[in-house]
Amino acid sequence: MTKYLFEANYVGEGIKGLMRDGGTKRRDAVDEALKSVGGSLESFYYAFGETDVLGIFDIPDQADAVALSLMINSTGAVNLRLKPLMSPQDIDDAAQKTPSYRAPGQ
Template sequence: MSLYMTRFSYTPKAWEAFAKNPEDRSDVFRELVERLGGQLLSFYYCFGEYDGVVIFEAPDEATATATIITAITPGHLKATETTVLVSVEDTVEAMRKADPRRYRGPELWTTPS
């Protein structure tokens, strides 16, 4: 399964609803992820540009996309940003496979010093 990290922000109306009726949204999101064949690994709230971050596994990109589409449908989220996470092992393997000699840069390109 692939790993995905989604950062999200709630709308002001959603925060108003949470202030009136506090709710653990990690349980709701976990149920969604599991129903679609994935697994929720982490759910955190944070300060900054986004209100929270989730890390979850999904069997494929279509399932990950369906998870986020389903999660945003109620309209309580104002923004999401999903990133595919790559393990250190897979990144090192990619580094070994990469061969800069096989890809020519633009004409007149000089390597920055």
């Protein structure tokens, strides 16, 4: 499972739907969407300012995350952004690798 940080903003009809349905029902909708692709919701918070909603979820693989993001964004009611999260061990593993690279102009 991969963890993702999600950030979302309600847009147009999405704002009206949030006002009509309430925050709990929208969180439940996210939870059900994640379950449909084998994922689970770790945390879910509302905020104000630059971001309306943020949280963390686990999902089996990148393709499931992209499929869910495409489906949600295609509604036009929510602008969803995902960021994959890495553990300290993931960084340790990456630091042990030695890729080849030539910088521009060298």
